[in-house]
Amino acid sequence: MSCTHLHFLTSVGVKKPNSIRNKDVMCPFCARDLLTDIIDTDGPIMLLKNKYPVLQKSYQTVLIETDDCHSELSIYQKDHLYRLFRFAINHWIKMEESGKYESVLLFKNHGPLSGGSIAHPHMQIIGLEDVDYTLHIKAEDFIGLEIDSYKGAEFTLSTLPKIGFYEFNVKLGERKEIEPFARYVQTAVHYILTNFPFHCNSYNLFFYKLGQERYAKIVPRFITSPLYVGFSIPQIPDNLEWMKEDLQKHYFTNTEHFHN
Template identity: 60%
Template sequence: MEMKHLHFNTSIGAKKPESIRNKEAACPFCARDELTNIIEVDEPIILLKNKYPVLENAYQTVLIESDDCHGDLSTYPKEHLHKLFRFGIEHWLDLEASGIYRSVIFFKNHGPLSGGSIAHPHMQIVGLDDIDYKETVDPEMFEGIVIAEEENGPRFTLSTKPRVGFYEFNIEMTDACYQERFAEYLQIAVHYILNHFPFKANSYNVFFYHINGNIYAKVVPRFVTTPLYIGYGLPQVPNNLEWMAEELSRIYFNVPQTV
């Protein structure tokens, strides 16, 4: 398969504000009256063009999730949770359907190990001119131990063939219509990572995929990446996946653990 690389503009990157580690830095997303290039507003949600488009040959937008700088996906009230994901998924799929871009990616960074720079809760929707992200997607990376599922509805699993390695949570639904349990399962995965994970975790990513009529979200707790993956592309699978799946079922779905 032909390798593809995104090109990063370092001169723009050097100007980006950073408020995840630098707690004294002013948050650009809190200064809502100063925001420019706004695409759509659904209070308190704002979609706008990225002021620092570091990726070349790409159309970059930012989805500000809330007017609360300390808000978090893991604790959003259900009404706001569904409003946010209806809004985000609609704009992502609309940009994809426009046919302007070869592919459109939708993702979220949270925490100091996530690769993000702004602490204020937000996601990004990026149209790629020359790269089709789906060429790097293997369907088996969404396979896993079932934690919860709805009949003819969303499914929540723990990857048995993770993309990068160790623990990755998958949520899937059909693209026919938005289903509320999709966002609720995603919220549970994030809440578990931040509050019940067996290793202290303060960072995660959420990646969305639109493949063969289905929408997938992959929720990945972030730690220092294993050198076996960095150097050789070898994902590792831990030996306690069954335990973790049962633990999630016990905590969030009141399913007794097996002996």
């Protein structure tokens, strides 16, 4: 039977460095020669065991995206973006297929309101021994206004956001068609950080397997609404159609150029 809560080890959590809020903290991911428990590498991309495993009954790994501490997913060159997404998704699926875990999380935090602690670009892949995240996920979480689609990949703006307000969804087509999937995710992140109608410096990127489909959800982060925190009531803004058209205007006036 799947559990509903994860247990957090505060004795480990207090030891974690925080280079997002404290810029004087030395970045642990830049000292690559000192990193241990490395699982796999692909050029500057590296997967290793998390040095601070704060969650009980889990296997926690960190995926360092690049050796450039000041880079960010929204500005990666195409070849690195595709390389990163193939690496991340392959290891996510490999951990799922190991049969050791009730479910496997793949996600990314960026910025001071994201819940992350290290500024260096990275993702996390976590195997949960007795928690199934899919019990809290529904197909309608990924329903939305279509922004663009290509080769089975679909880019939408949620009409039933999970937390509320603005959430971008990307559906993966065939697994081999990783490139449009990665480009759509990058576009959502770039829009949030650069062209969003409200100043935003933080986001979360979540990956999901629901049935036979795989999705990404990109969520701009602000202070969470008390209606959601206290009552689990999401709110839907009245300008979704405008935002869909604004995003299309910024990135998809020439779709042939976008997909080349």
